Amino acid sequence: MSVSHDFFEDAKQHIPGGVNSPVRAFRSVGQDPLFIDHAKGSHIFDVDGNEYVDYVCSWGPMILGHAYQPVIDAVKAACDNGLSYGAPTQKETVLAKLILEAVPFMDKVRLVNSGTEAVMSAIRVARGYTGKDKIIKFRGNYHGHSDGLLVTAGSGLLTESTPDSAGVPKGYTQTTLLANYNDEASVEALFKANKGEIAAVIVEPVSANMGVVPPKKGFLEFLRQITKDNDALLIFDEVITGFRLAFGGASEYFGIQPDMITFGKIVGGGMPLAAYVGKKDIMDMVAPVGAVYQAGTLSGNPIAVTAGIESLKVLKADKDIYKRIDAFASKLEEAYKKKGISVNRVGSLLSPFFTDGSVESYADVLKCDTEKFAQYFRGMVAEGIYVAPSQFEAMFISDAHTEEDLEKTLSAIDKVL
Template structure:
């Protein structure tokens, strides 16, 4: 496979950007390759600058659930562009998108549009602190909630890929109110509440972890979190930046049947454009300015082009019969092929990760113990076979509606030929 153009572009990029990239995992250091520079994409496929064609299971890390360049979404964005790229003012599309989100996430009684998952989570935690008058929060090892200072503690994903235990430049003061629990470990949560119960403003969790690789919640774990947070007057936040509109049209909350106090959404809700949101109970969201004293603002929040992409993406999902059943069917076929090859895999809906270890991964510590060198060999084999997957053991594989039977068959063939 010729990658000379990507190699040259990467060399040039390194002179302008840290590591030649604008997001660390793209550097592909963990899998021993030079990053591919993508030229264009359509449906289930991407093409790099050297003309190599790949079946794409990164899907821009999740938002392209309909595939790349879904025509109705592209047309909606083009129409919005013709009216103006940004207003820094109100427009009716914001209301339409908010109505669609609330329709599928009824626990989000009021919501605020923002620009990124990091911003959504940061703002949700601030609102929870303002509402409760408390300072401390609980997060879980290996769960990634964006790169805001107070959450870069054993944050999974890119930090695991780069072997960075905690981000440099984050002061002790920023993290002193962040308490760490172990995902899928109820005892670790109980211990924190026993010691700090009256001081904990919020507990934030990926309801299905997807940044230490895909690690679903054990039976009863989310229900336990709902019960203990309610007991202590703590705000339960589901970070559904990845799982929202991915596991179901009501996200992980509907998929697992557990209702949080607040939810953060990103990825699919922006239809591939930079957009996210946070929301929840009315009494919490009424603490946010201009109604309350919790301040959060953004010039590009509710950007009309991004809003148009989000609206049309959700409408497309609504219009396709048995949408999630079809996604699950496609994903199950790939999962079964991986298992038949004798490899370990965790799957939750259309999210999955191949783990190179001997046991089913249920925790951050078990994920960290995986053989990352073997994953690198697997990644390079799949790439040479025309399959584009996550360049990190600790990221998810995303299946889209655009993946055809032919795509699935070619993917299975590549898995079967791995040695």
């Protein structure tokens, strides 16, 4: 037995399932979770003293690597001034301006604490702004765990083989309409059947919570046009893609300007922070200016804001980061393809899929052989490579990953597959 095993057994007595987010339980890969002691750069270290090259990167935030010194130093200094005030700070405006520099077609930002909260708030604002109730989401897209969006969702729900959640009354989801990702006809049919009732379409511009599934050519442009034609808002959920595909996220990468964007993960530099942004007339619907209420005791927390500022400053100053991490990811993509594995990649996001043929939709994802993935996962961990413990999550590359990491990973892929 291991120390991780002992810690997990103890945790299960006091925490549901022994974890505070379901995918961390490793249920779909058939082993105990790794309990982490510390992390540095591109590596994590478990409580048994094992070292791994990390391709989870805390599920995306650690684009600069773990314990990135300028961020750590700034956070330590900020802690000396107090952990939380419940009052405005000038740093909140500094971070807001940095975010708006990334998406210059937007006007205002509201800071919150998690991606779930950002999406939940953006949906409320969209409904308040349009005066309509219905939302279109896509099967396999994950937008956090708010009640109205836990319908045929991805991420941990897909890992648990339960696309919906118990405890959500039907009434909460009756205004959530389901379309098929990359399927224009399914979206058109919903607009036709619900004419004048749709407030917004929310989409992961790159679906990254059922593995990485890129948008088909023209799909995002289609969503932009059909929402305009029907006086509905287009919301990009960029909790994963924001500041990862480019400094300006998916909107810059694909050249599409949605009406609202939600950010999380990277925007907080590894701390609990998220944001939603929009045009002035939309964002001025939010209290205390407008009638859409949203609040939070820890929103704009000075420590989280500090981490966000320092991280975005680095990404803004060194745009070559994106070239480096994309190039690294492309070499992994090539290695999987050489082994006959179907793989999708967009920038520094990639997923190997254990299935025959290409993966372009939620239906394709469901054909994956999760037992083969579990065998691959266990083999990679045994070789000192930590990938996501689910077929339905992405691999993340950080700027801290080295050529040595790459060679070790390529060797592991060759051996395990």
